[in-house]
Amino acid sequence: MPARDPDDKRRRLLDAALAEFAEYGIGGARVDRLAKRAGTSAGLVYTYFEGKEGLFEAVYDAIVEQAVAGIPIDADDLPEYAGRLYDAGQQYPEVMRFMTWYGLERAGRRGVRPLVAASMADKTAAIEAAQRRGTVTGRTTAPELLALVLAVANMWQHQGEDVRGLVPAAERRRVVVESVRRLTAP
Numbered sequence: 001m002p003a004r005d006p007d008d009k010r011r012r013l014l015d016a017a018l019a020e021f022a023e024y025g026i027g028g029a030r031v032d033r034l035a036k037r038a039g040t041s042a043g044l045v046y047t048y049f050e051g052k053e054g055l056f057e058a059v060y061d062a063i064v065e066q067a068v069a070g071i072p073i074d075a076d077d078l079p080e081y082a083g084r085l086y087d088a089g090q091q092y093p094e095v096m097r098f099m100t101w102y103g104l105e106r107a108g109r110r111g112v113r114p115l116v117a118a119s120m121a122d123k124t125a126a127i128e129a130a131q132r133r134g135t136v137t138g139r140t141t142a143p144e145l146l147a148l149v150l151a152v153a154n155m156w157q158h159q160g161e162d163v164r165g166l167v168p169a170a171e172r173r174r175v176v177v178e179s180v181r182r183l184t185a186p
Contacts, residue, residue, distance in 0.1 A: 006048075009038070009040050009044060009048070010048050012038040012039060012040060013034070013035070013038045013040060013044060013045060013048060013049070013055065014055075014058060014059055014062055015038070016034045016035070016037035016038035017029075017034050017038075017055050017056070017058075017059050018059050018062075018063075018094060018095070018098055019034075019037060019094060020033060020034035020037065021056060021059060021098050021101055022094040022095070022097040022098040022101065023097070025101040025104065025105060026052065026053070026056045026101065026105050027105070029052065029056075031045050031051075031052055034055075056102075056105070057113070059098065060098075060102050060113065061113065061115055063095055063098065063099065064113070064115050064116055064119060065115065067088070068115075068119050070088070071084050071085055071088055073122075073123045073126050073127075075123075075126035075127045075129060075130035075135075075136060076130050076133070076135045076136070078127070078130075078136060078145070078149050078180050078183075078184045079177045079178070079180040079181040079184065080177065081149065081153075081180075082149050082152055082153040082176050082177060082179075082180040083153075083173055083176060083177045083180075085149075085150070085153035085154065086153050086154070086156070086172070086173050086176045086177075087173065089153070089154055089156070089157045090173075093157070096154070096157040100157075100158065120146065123146050124142045124143050124146055125142075127142035127145055127146055128142040134186055135186065136184050136186060137183075137184055137185060137186050138186070140183070145183065145184060148180075148183055149180050149183070149184070152176055152179050152180050152183070153176055153180070155176070156172050156176075
């Protein structure tokens with residue numbers, strides 16, 4: 001029976017929390033409101049996630065897992081990888097809002113979540129291998145290239161209408177892809 005399925009309840013809580021945190025951040029989010037969105041009791045947040053803080057981290061981890069699985073890096077074609085990241089940001093604006101809140105709420109805290117550290121290490125290694133093959137520039141270190149690719153891919157989501165208005169929406173993906181092509185060309 002779906003109503004008693006703990007995995008279904010957990011998933012519904014994660015989905016509702018993404019919407020709640022994307023709208024209000026962790027400080028403004030309310031457990032009772034997100035539980036209502038999920039169709040569960042507020043107590044389940046404490047059962048499954050050790051409270052609002054734990055749920056906030058669980059949403060972040062779920063986003064990272066989905067991004068790693070759904071948008072794998074192709075170090076030999078970093079421009080198109082950046083384009084796919086851009087596309088995901090367009091398709092899931094609530095994820096981008098959540099990630100902005102996460103960056104604000106977690107700024108200055110020590111350490112990187114293990115899943116993120118592993119993902120960044122894997123991506124850096126892939127870029128280093130592409131550099132050895134000669135398909136990506138060696139003028140810039142792999143970690144620097146990765147940071148630049150991620151920043152360019154997500155740049156439009158972090159700007160106000162004043163900056164976004166400089167480039168028509170229909171051209172923004174092209175700007176991302178072409179910019180990363182120039183950054184990474186051997």
